[in-house]
Amino acid sequence: MTAFSAQLPATVPVTVGDRCCFGGTDLVVIGGPCSVESAAMVLDTALSVAASGARMLRGGAFKPRTSPHTFQGMGDPALDLLAQAGERAGLPVVTEVTDPRHVDRVAGVADMLQVGARNMQNYALLAEVGRSGKPVLLKRGLAATLKEFLLAAEHIRVAGNDAVVLCERGIRTFETASRFTLDVTAVPVLKAESHLPVIVDPSHAGGRAPLVAPLARAAIAAGADGLIVEVHPEPATAQSDAEQSLTFAAFAELMVQVERVALAVGRTIGAAPLAVGASV
Amino acid sequence: MTAFSAQLPATVPVTVGDRCCFGGTDLVVIGGPCSVESAAMVLDTALSVAASGARMLRGGAFKPRTSPHTFQGMGDPALDLLAQAGERAGLPVVTEVTDPRHVDRVAGVADMLQVGARNMQNYALLAEVGRSGKPVLLKRGLAATLKEFLLAAEHIRVAGNDAVVLCERGIRTFETASRFTLDVTAVPVLKAESHLPVIVDPSHAGGRAPLVAPLARAAIAAGADGLIVEVHPEPATAQSDAEQSLTFAAFAELMVQVERVALAVGRTIGAAPLAVGASV
Amino acid sequence: MTAFSAQLPATVPVTVGDRCCFGGTDLVVIGGPCSVESAAMVLDTALSVAASGARMLRGGAFKPRTSPHTFQGMGDPALDLLAQAGERAGLPVVTEVTDPRHVDRVAGVADMLQVGARNMQNYALLAEVGRSGKPVLLKRGLAATLKEFLLAAEHIRVAGNDAVVLCERGIRTFETASRFTLDVTAVPVLKAESHLPVIVDPSHAGGRAPLVAPLARAAIAAGADGLIVEVHPEPATAQSDAEQSLTFAAFAELMVQVERVALAVGRTIGAAPLAVGASV
Amino acid sequence: MTAFSAQLPATVPVTVGDRCCFGGTDLVVIGGPCSVESAAMVLDTALSVAASGARMLRGGAFKPRTSPHTFQGMGDPALDLLAQAGERAGLPVVTEVTDPRHVDRVAGVADMLQVGARNMQNYALLAEVGRSGKPVLLKRGLAATLKEFLLAAEHIRVAGNDAVVLCERGIRTFETASRFTLDVTAVPVLKAESHLPVIVDPSHAGGRAPLVAPLARAAIAAGADGLIVEVHPEPATAQSDAEQSLTFAAFAELMVQVERVALAVGRTIGAAPLAVGASV
16 A cells, blocks of 8 residues: 555456446446335336436445434345336346345345445455355445455455455545545545456435535546446435435436546546447 | 433443353453464463453454455354363353354354454344344444444344443544554443443554553543453464453553552452352 | 535635636646745746646745654745746745744735645634735645634634635545545535635645646546645655655646546636636 | 553653642642633632642633634733732643744743644744743644654754643544543553653543543543643633533542542652652
């Protein structure tokens, strides 16, 4: 971590399904609700984010929640709803897995497995997603150094899985004006120190809808390979993360802004979806 | 968390075996190696810490390690060695469990289950130790607020288990002179905000042997109900946490110092072990 | 700070000299050496950064240094060298003032006074620069909340000076891969909460030359009104901040990259310098 | 800072007046109001804390306040009131100085000069108090590493003044249950790394009156050479720091508790005040 290579190592792309490739010239934006709340809401969201240029659908089935007394997700039924919505919208899906005993079941439905910030050092889970054969979206722990983050990815790799995408989602600092502090510096450092694609979650980092677009633009400008963004048909009624979810219109506007910045740094977004592998 | 009650709620003691009671007048000091490395080393350590006044034996079988390339613990065999050593020394044993699928097995051998800092928000694991019926030692996550720490304990409680002992073990800050920053303030805050006993781990907090005794004294002076301390027959050769492990002699000296501070704050240590329940 | 206005308050531009205006459509990039080391080096740097599109020259005369045993700056002579270089290059100059007793002297030479991170809550100094009549570049303290940062600006305002430009320069966190952690979220928050222009210092935030360009791009993408960047004719020989200083070539390349991002977010850079006031 | 000496360097005591000696066997507790608000309140407080065993009187005349719109202290008149109260109570006085231009004036009245946390890296001020010939109480900046803290003391020393007492007063972390996070580990680290006496400010660290006593006990148990505590005749009406100020009765009770812990670690408190120099 001490020596910063002027020469970046080439990122080795990670492919999900046949339309999604993290780490190439084309950026991948993942959109979707924090939690799957009903068939209708996840389908509506999937169709809307796809129309705006998202390449993957996110949605929580098993929600790790700080308090045991808040909504914990719909569980298994949500997995099927998510997969159906993804199929209808033509988007592969990513969802969080929180228990090593659920990995097989989730991997049977999802195209990519997410390990959340709370579980970045849950080594039993890392080993199991490593054995799953599915690509993994690994989020940074909120007090993890970048060195520890890369070592967590190494736990997945030694279990047999090289298809890991890193996700910076804000770290915990003294500042309270945002939910967490987006460590945008993590993007160039991780790109320089590893071969793994790096995306950013501006929704959790900022914690408030008006901050999502500026943080998303900053992430792409710093060299991120994509974004994961929370979108909800009616954010005010969301059962989790209401404050940070974007409306469909705000997500569409975000995509326009992000594309402009992407072009400014030599990247594309939503270009040539069917031939994405070729653009790498 | 905003209102600090001048009137402390009475701590409800948590009993482990028939000799150990956390949260009474008598303090509980847990001693033992970071990792169980052999039958001889854990037995020697158990006998030595017992002779110095420790009330419980600690020892790692399954070690969560930041890098997958370092010693991960001996696993199952270590559990038996730990239990045998505890029995010979007359000490109940506590060991960490890191995988919900291991809880039954570990609970079959250990008197108390430890959930480590990395897993404080591993809710699958919290639910499983909650169902185990065994008392739980829950360590604070290194970026967890005290509110989040108490909510993690609540995850165990809603699974059916009230026997939780909280352990402050240092938080992550900008300071690098110690491994972590002991948040000694956590002790009075947690005692005021909950009914759970609170102990402190000065070994991980400080990260260097010469810091263990001052931090242990500070913890007891602030009102902690006990300590958990790493002790090794020959720290320089330890396979993990070598720098912070105490020699037998240093642990014996620590106990003398801690007892003096305990008496100064109206507590005892190692007093009347057989009738400890009565002193509460 | 709790309510985030969807509707940004209009930034009230701050003008320095007749060519520089912070907070308009056109961005302001300040370039120059950490310390003025000789007449030749500061003039060379001034001419080079001006040719690359910088609008203002920076350079330290009085350097606040953590250790009293390192280079403290050339003091008074450096002020004159800086001013002469600025005049030759057609750039107004900004330099740090650290002592309230120096304010008159520095204000007699510099076009803008910088208050550094260490002095963000040095209220005697804030009052004095407030009385100086010169525009002030106020850097955020490395553990200052955004609320405290805005209140520090208020100390300058109540002393009679509204011409304050805020500068985010990285905060102190647990992460050690970069010198500080750039809080890029500060940009949209400060723009939403105040009328003051906001610039970013990617050099101190990252602390290493290869990080400067990605952080600079991120800052502009997030909505910053400008940048302050350390540039040195021969960074390896710099008497302070050698690791984070850019060569002339690297600065020129930075400006190209920054301009592209600026255009992507509806800003210009280096456009129409003589009529900049008109573009606001 | 990397090597922790098992062998502590002997602390070189710092003497203030003829009754106060920091760094000997006997501890020094400083008590008094945050701000001097009237002649009566400071005299009452001085007499009360002296009767309870305090050895020095504190009181603010020039208050550095985060907002320019809150009470900034009475200024010069407060200095005289503080000195008169100290004299009547037989206590030397310490007060904060925030402006290098005030040092001579404050040094003419106070027995010890305090440099506050906000000014720990205000090098112009450090140089001036270094030249003053008065002992200095230097508070740790809220994001200062211990290495930076010792280098700030070095700025005073190179200006000609070795009589520096270090004060740990809490650092800024993510935790919000207390005002700051007392870094109690700083006490043994600073004692090991320097010859300077080290005291602790539990009032600012905790920020709430019920936390002051536990933190004070922890500090002494960890090896601190003294305490500085905010006391007010009627805390609820205090013009600053109301929440963290102790009543006279609470301070008296604190002293009883602190003395017990002091004896447990081989220290005394309030013993043999007239011959304190001899006990070192």
